[in-house]
Amino acid sequence: MTKTIIEVKDLTKNxxxxxxxxxxxxxxxxxxxxxxxxPSGSGKSTxxxxxxxxxxxxxGAVLFEGQQLIGLKEAQLDKLRKKMGMVFQxxxxxxxxxxxxxxxxxxxxxxxxxxxxxxxxxxxxLQKVGMLDYATQFPSSLSGxxxxxVAIARALAMQPEVMLFDEPTSALDPEMxxxxxxxxxxxxxxxxxxxxxxxxxxxxxSVADQIWFMAxxxxxxxxxxxxxxxxxxxxxxxxxxxxxTH
Numbered sequence: 577m578t579k580t581i582i583e584v585k586d587l588t589k590n591x592x593x594x595x596x597x598x599x600x601x602x603x604x605x606x607x608x609x610x611x612x613x614x615p616s617g618s619g620k621s622t623x624x625x626x627x628x629x630x631x632x633x634x635x636g637a638v639l640f641e642g643q644q645l646i647g648l649k650e651a652q653l654d655k656l657r658k659k660m661g662m663v664f665q666x667x668x669x670x671x672x673x674x675x676x677x678x679x680x681x682x683x684x685x686x687x688x689x690x691x692x693x694x695x696x697x698x699x700x701x702l703q704k705v706g707m708l709d710y711a712t713q714f715p716s717s718l719s720g721x722x723x724x725x726v727a728i729a730r731a732l733a734m735q736p737e738v739m740l741f742d743e744p745t746s747a748l749d750p751e752m753x754x755x756x757x758x759x760x761x762x763x764x765x766x767x768x769x770x771x772x773x774x775x776x777x778x779x780x781x782s783v784a785d786q787i788w789f790m791a792x793x794x795x796x797x798x799x800x801x802x803x804x805x806x807x808x809x810x811x812x813x814x815x816x817x818x819x820x821t822h
Contacts, residue, residue, distance in 0.1 A: 579606040580642075581738050581769050582627055587636035589622055596622045598793035599636070604738070609770045611780040611801075614790035615816060620773045623790065624742050627771065628660045629653060641737075658686065661731030665743040667723040669715040669730075675702065676711040679730045687734070701729040705759050721752030728759055738769040745776055777820060781805060789813045 582604040589597040596619045604610055612620050625631040626638060629645050638645045640656050648656070669678050676698050683694035702708040705725040715723055724744055731739060741760065745753040757779050764770060764783045774780065780787055780801060787804040789797040791812045797804065808814045 580604070581606050581640065582771070583637075583639040583642075584627070585637040585639070587623070587626060587638065588634045589619070589626060589631060590634045596793055597626065597633070600795050602788065602795060602798070604769060604771055606737075606769055607767045608785045609764045609768075609772070609783055610786050610788055611784035612771065612773045612788045612790055613775070613777070613780055613816075614796075618791045619793045620790050621742050624740055624771060624773050627740060628657050628662060630662070654686075658734055659737045661734060661736035661739040663724070663727050663731055663739065663741045663744050665745075665747045667715070667720075667727045667747075669723055669726060671715050674712050674714050675707060675718070675726050678715070678726060679733050682730065683733055697733050698729070701733045702726070704732065704762075705729045706755075719752055720748045721755045724748065724752075724756045725759055728756070728763075732763075738771065739763065741770065741772040741774070743773055743775070745774065777805075789816065791816070 580603050585601050587597055587600040588595065600623065612623065614620055622631055626633045629638065633646060640659070643656065645653060645656060670681070673681065676695065679698035679701060680694040683689045683697055684691060699708060699711065702711060705728055707722060707725050707729060710718060710722060718726070744760070745756050748756065753776065757776060760772070760779070761783055784801050786798055787801050788795050789804065796810050797808065797813045804813070805817060808817050
């Protein structure tokens with residue numbers, strides 16, 4: 577039986593009188609890798625941030641493992657957010673802490689682990705993303721790709737059930753993009769449930785179970801990468817893909 581991790585029902589989000597999301601209903605199942613693509617300004621990042629209520633939806637429902645998140649008290653919400661790792665485009669590392677301390681912080685503060693236990697887990701996760709050798713270095717001495725790998729290790733250290741990635745490579749130089757995508761591919765291969773907003777089409781083609789194509793505040797089309805990239809159904813998706821190939 578497939579377990580649904582996240583479900584959204586008729587999700588809308590307005591900023592003032594500007595309607596960003598116009599009624600989205602989709603679900604993410606355990607072990608799925610969903611890649612959300614579409615033109616800039618189509619609401620992709622807003623949609624992702626609504627999944628863990630970093631943005632509060634205007635209406636609709638967001639269910640995590642069957643529990644409605646909208647309207648929960650902050651403490652309950654925080655508990656559920658621990659199960660959703662989030663990686664942003666801007667890394668968000670603390671500049672005054674070294675790599676190991678950045679990864680350890682939430683384990684000691686949020687999970688109330690001992691410093692020794694937190695350090696052990698942090699080291700394991702840094703090893704996974706190839707950053708253990710940089711444990712004592714500060715963010716200012718790391719490249720963008722290295723910072724993003726530390727940010728991924730930090731999210732993984734909390735042992736989330738799902739990982740949300742918001743344009744994780746868009747702030748990186750082209751030669752650093754690959755190192756971050758390789759870490760994400762390895763996660764996908766291990767069965768991590770992932771929702772990824774990205775412009776990296778090769779990653780979408782090779783890693784996604786499903787492509788969600790978003791434009792004008794709607795998810796216009798969903799399908800396997802092969803179906804989507806070879807036979808897009810909607811005019812909007814056809815236009816988008818034709819621009820990619822030119």
